[in-house]
Amino acid sequence: MTTNDTIPFVDLAAAHRGVEDEVAAGFAQVLATTSFIGGAPVAEFEREFAAFSGRRHCVGVGNGTDAIELALRALGIGRQAGDEVILPANSFIATAEAVARAGARPVLVDVDETYQLLDPDEVAQAVTSRTRAVIPVHLFGQFAPLERIRAAVAGREIAIVEDAAQAQGATRNGDGIGAAGPAATSFYPGKNLGAYGDAGAVLTDDAELATTVRAISCHGSLTKYEHTHLGVNSRLDTLQAVVLRAKLARLAAANEARRAAANRYDTYLAEAEKTLGLDLGRPQAAPGNVHVWHLYVVRVPERDRVLARLHAAGIGAGIHYPQPIHRTVPFAGHAPRPCPVTDLLAGEILSLPIFPEITDAQQRRVVETLTKAVLDSGD
Numbered sequence: 001m002t003t004n005d006t007i008p009f010v011d012l013a014a015a016h017r018g019v020e021d022e023v024a025a026g027f028a029q030v031l032a033t034t035s036f037i038g039g040a041p042v043a044e045f046e047r048e049f050a051a052f053s054g055r056r057h058c059v060g061v062g063n064g065t066d067a068i069e070l071a072l073r074a075l076g077i078g079r080q081a082g083d084e085v086i087l088p089a090n091s092f093i094a095t096a097e098a099v100a101r102a103g104a105r106p107v108l109v110d111v112d113e114t115y116q117l118l119d120p121d122e123v124a125q126a127v128t129s130r131t132r133a134v135i136p137v138h139l140f141g142q143f144a145p146l147e148r149i150r151a152a153v154a155g156r157e158i159a160i161v162e163d164a165a166q167a168q169g170a171t172r173n174g175d176g177i178g179a180a181g182p183a184a185t186s187f188y189p190g191k192n193l194g195a196y197g198d199a200g201a202v203l204t205d206d207a208e209l210a211t212t213v214r215a216i217s218c219h220g221s222l223t224k225y226e227h228t229h230l231g232v233n234s235r236l237d238t239l240q241a242v243v244l245r246a247k248l249a250r251l252a253a254a255n256e257a258r259r260a261a262a263n264r265y266d267t268y269l270a271e272a273e274k275t276l277g278l279d280l281g282r283p284q285a286a287p288g289n290v291h292v293w294h295l296y297v298v299r300v301p302e303r304d305r306v307l308a309r310l311h312a313a314g315i316g317a318g319i320h321y322p323q324p325i326h327r328t329v330p331f332a333g334h335a336p337r338p339c340p341v342t343d344l345l346a347g348e349i350l351s352l353p354i355f356p357e358i359t360d361a362q363q364r365r366v367v368e369t370l371t372k373a374v375l376d377s378g379d
């Protein structure tokens with residue numbers, strides 16, 4: 001590879017090459033049987049992904065946003081007018097959309113500056129008599145501080161629903177997603193465990209809750225034409241389950257490769273910081289967390305100019321997320337208190353390319369281009 005080759009933000013083609021034959025064989029089997037909804041691949045994937053995550057139950061659904069909505073609805077949240085759900089302003093907008101779709105009011109609060117995750121003190125400040133749930137988002141691939149969030153709402157009937165869309169395979173104190181309450185996850189193609197289209201799942205240890213989610217996801221019905229809940233149509237596609245099974249078998253290794261890549265970035269960025277006297281806002285894993293590095297997010301001054309320089313050099317960097325949720329049109333006015341950390345981060349954060357197959361040479365070039373761009377500031 002020449003030094004001028006482009007470096008993609010994620011390399012889905014490389015991931016596909018690893019599962020190509022298995023996916024083709026699995027697709028052929030589904031096509032031969034023409035069982036396009038449900039069937040063995042879905043049930044097998046659900047069982048395997050539950051086991052992988054350390055949970056008893058997994059219910060595949062249509063996408064990650066639906067997974068959050070269905071988990072909330074299965075808990076009865078949003079049924080009463082005025083129900084409130086607390087979530088971080090620093091997340092993908094889908095978290096808030098799911099709350100609104102469930103019929104509840106999203107209440108947006110700030111994050112901490114070190115890990116950029118839901119701030120338990122802000123949660124405590126935002127609790128009212130109408131609060132029904134909190135959604136910690138395991139942003140960028142690591143757990144939000146669940147114990148402190150739980151302590152912030154202790155003594156009240158407030159559910160915890162984890163948004164684990166970016167955290168497949170992450171653990172906290174040895175346990176996987178969905179230990180604190182139901183976890184919703186997304187298999188959007190670019191996620192750590194990505195399908196070839198939209199897909200998602202709800203994980204839980206609660207058998208009854210899993211059954212309710214499954215009923216809601218399939219027209220409110222567990223037995224054909226017996227409708228016990230107001231449902232929707234949001235099922236995990238059979239062909240997507242084939243892809244997910246093949247990729248799940250390789251997820252632990254892929255997450256390990258992401259961790260190795262994150263360590264390399266950390267080393268090279270730390271070197272650059274030391275020799276050039278810079279602060280590049282290197283991301284950190286919180287104590288107790290095994291981070292799966294869905295995103296590798298640094299903080300730089302003059303971020304937009306630096307990002308343009310990376311793009312000009314053929315490097316696929318991004319921003320997650322440029323517009324905090326309380327700054328969007330649909331959710332303006334949903335933050336009861338200011339969110340200064342989220343607002344500050346939105347102007348400084350920069351996501352560097354990270355994917356299991358990224359090479360050492362690619363990462364060196366990213367860091368070199370990044371540091372040059374930062375040093376050129378003010379010219």
Ligand SMILES: *Cc1c(COP(=O)(O)O)cnc(C)c1O
Pocket residue numbers: 063064065066091092094095137163165166185186187188198199200
């Ligand atoms: C991707 C994502 C979602 C939504 O998942 P979809 O499958 O795209 O609906 C929700 N929350 C977070 C934090 C995400 O990254």
